[in-house]
Amino acid sequence: MDSAQSPTESHFITNEPYYEPVGNEVSLFEAAYANRLPVLLKGPTGCGKTRFMEYMAWRLKRPLITVSCHDDLTTSDLVGRYLVKGGETTWVDGPLTRAVRAGGICYLDEIVEARKDTMVVIHPLADDRRMMPIEKLGQLLEAPPEFCLAISYNPGYQSVLKELKQSTRQRFVALSFDYPKPELEARIIRHETGLDESATAKLLKLAEMTRNLKGNGLEEGASTRLLVHAGKLIAQGVEARAACQGAVSLALTDDDDMVAAVNELIAALF
């Protein structure tokens, strides 16, 4: 329960996170924020959504509270619950409530994973009422202007049932993310791993190759994140083929044939 009690101040991001803008997402987010509109980040895994939120929180000088959604996440997990401490019952705010009270940014990661009934609590917060009812306290919290709600979701491989409901999605301003363009991706990898130009170029080629395989046996190509992982291993002195097998081919798929094919691509490059 420790995290539940930690002060919101600790969620302030003091050092500028490294983020390379890919398009106009920064100005769009700022405009949405100024107009108190909630934001939906869409895009494949590992393309910088979380990093972008950290960056925006730093830019807007607001605390960032991130909740990773999962299918056991209950309304109480978000809103808060009673705890017993030193012989008394005390109410402890959940992350969403804390973000509202502190006028921070609440980022609900992978929102579709949450239970359907849980998702509904964000509805009144996400429209122009900007209210949050706390049933157990009998309170109705009004969000201050600084508060911002952001959710993320990966449209790629959710099943039909896990699609975001229209009543949810139509409350948000959507920002679409994708893997950065080659030069930009190269810059990110170099910055995150310290690799030299030629090793970075090979990682990028590998990414391109796996992305060619998307829909032809792979569900998804290698994300920027996987490239950063592989790069970090290489920078650490791990032999390049082994690093890529561990960080890329095995991370991408369990299908033996596909692992073998990606390994052949790796062996051709390095």
Next chain:
Amino acid sequence: MIPYTPEQLALRLETAFDVEFTFHKVDKLVDILAPLDRDSQDFILGWVDRIASTNIQISYEFTRRVVEALDRLDRRVIEAWAVHAMDTYDSKGLHPALEVLRKVDDFLAHAHAHAAGAFFDEVKTVLSNFLCGLSGRRLALKQGEQVHTDSERLFLPNVSASMETEADNFLLCKARVAFMWAQTRFGSCRVDFAAEFAGYDDPARALAAFQALDNLRLEACLARELPGLWRDMQGLSARHRDAALAPGWQAFEQALARDPDKPEAVLALLREAYTLEPPAPRVYHAALDPQAIAGIRNARMAREKMLLRVKLAQLAQEQREEAAPQTSDKPAEEQAPAQFEARQDGQAWELTLDDQPVAPPEDVKQLLTSVSLDWGEIPPEMLTAAGDGEYDPALYEDKEKDPNEVWQGTYHEEGAHIYPEWDFARQHYRKNWCVLREIDLKPGDAGYVDEVIDRHHGLVKHLRRTFEAMRDESKLLKRQVQGDDVDIDALVEALADSMDGREMSDQLFMHMHRADRSMAVMFMVDMSGSTRGWINDAEREALIMLCESLETLGDRYAIYGFSGQTRKRCEIYRIKTFDQPYDDATRARIAGIVPRDYTRMGAAIRHLSKLLNEVDAKTKLLITLSDGKPDDYFDIYRGQYGIEDTRQALFEARRSGIHPFCITIDREGKEYLPHMYGHANWVEIDEVRKLPLKVADIYRRLTT
């Protein structure tokens, strides 16, 4: 293990050859097989059965010849020999296939090479995917006599055995694939050979010189693009003892390495090289076949020019409607044809229309790539959207896409479903390929189920108990460390404790444990003709056991049978829908499961996955009860094609969140089931008695 007796062998062979109808004599074969050890007998009989399912006469011939081969050949080679005979039967017919078996010596002559060789069928999957990962036009890997490309397909021989070890022969295949890819990717295939060689007295010599130069150029490209593979290629060449380059050619090599991207660099040196003796090719080089390339290329260039312009017209229209919907009713003639601009950034394409960026859809991207490979760039006139009526739609609309063709089939009926099928060789879907209908199954003998339950009553009881233990209901858990609500009783106690000076418990919460089993199971039952006999009985008995068990859990489940004949008549038999209860009528339908025709599994999986996905449940299981592999009547669906389509259909199912699982009542599934279902997702049972335990296992794995 002791070998089979002659009587046992005779029985096996008579069954395999269906002697009752085919009048084959098995005595001689029995004499041949009887002296062998049991392991060899099993090996041979396995193949006898497998080949007999393709053709009995081939199997008979195989049996006659195999023992002699067994002495001299590795089993892998024998398998390849048998497969080669069956392939020959599929593609060329009975006589050529028998010829393959009779001329075993032809095959044996290369026995040593074969033992270490890389077989096309073994390398195809990995190398096709490898190829797909490389940039450029989508290429297909095919089997052919000569290593060459026609700019759309790459050909590798049935066996590659130029190197000594198996590992090196695989590497050789990979190197050849990469080399042919480089020919398409770096412009060798866009050279107008006829025009370029016209000025030479001896065009054949000019071609040889061109090819030798071009090989050097492509090597430089590969060294740059795929440095790891290039190291391997140098190793191969050294181990194969390829001759070193003559000094004159070394100079060309250096010149070409400076700017290797375009074939024009080769053409500039051709005059000079023409006078020299060309070097011997390296082991991984591929032949350049100008005729094969030209034929395919000319047709493609015309087709893609038209396709690109037509697709750009569609894109432009979408774009303009989006931008200004109110002007879309303006007559088309008043609008100038849209002119796009295209720019390639790495591998990505950027399109602009009226200075606005337009995201090109996947098919347009592929076209742009392909066109730029043929032309060396994209000629601006090809970026002009086609005008209305400029091309006849019949020319660019894919014939296969025309659902009418499918609908015109004799089996057309209201309520048919149409599904695509995956063509692994072409690596794309055949759209609107299978016509599938749902049919009510005629009930069978109502007493059958009771009779089965009676017979297996011990098992049923055991099963119910096992499954009951898995049932979990919603219950309020008290005295928890965490929970949604305070447990007042516990709290009062704890407060009292603390006032007495005792330590206070921290278990003060209530937590609602939800009965969130939320499980839906779809049983897909093989009703093909090959299940006739004990397999059909086993399937029905297994189903009854499963229903009895699932009833105790209260999970939702449905049962459908599948069979059919050809892609235009895939049939799905309704035995129990999700909404129907397990009542007498359902029981009678289970009894009515009878073997019918053939198995086209892909379409059945696609349809039942769709039904399963309409159910709201957390865990979804698709359990196939089957006797063996996908197979359809006189059709390519038999063999690899069917296996790959099934695999693809399962892949689609998995992607939509379904757990596919296969229970096979067959001993032969070992090779292809892991390929289709993945290692952990199939079980093989030879007795119904073992089924319930396995299913309970699957259940436990998925729900906890």
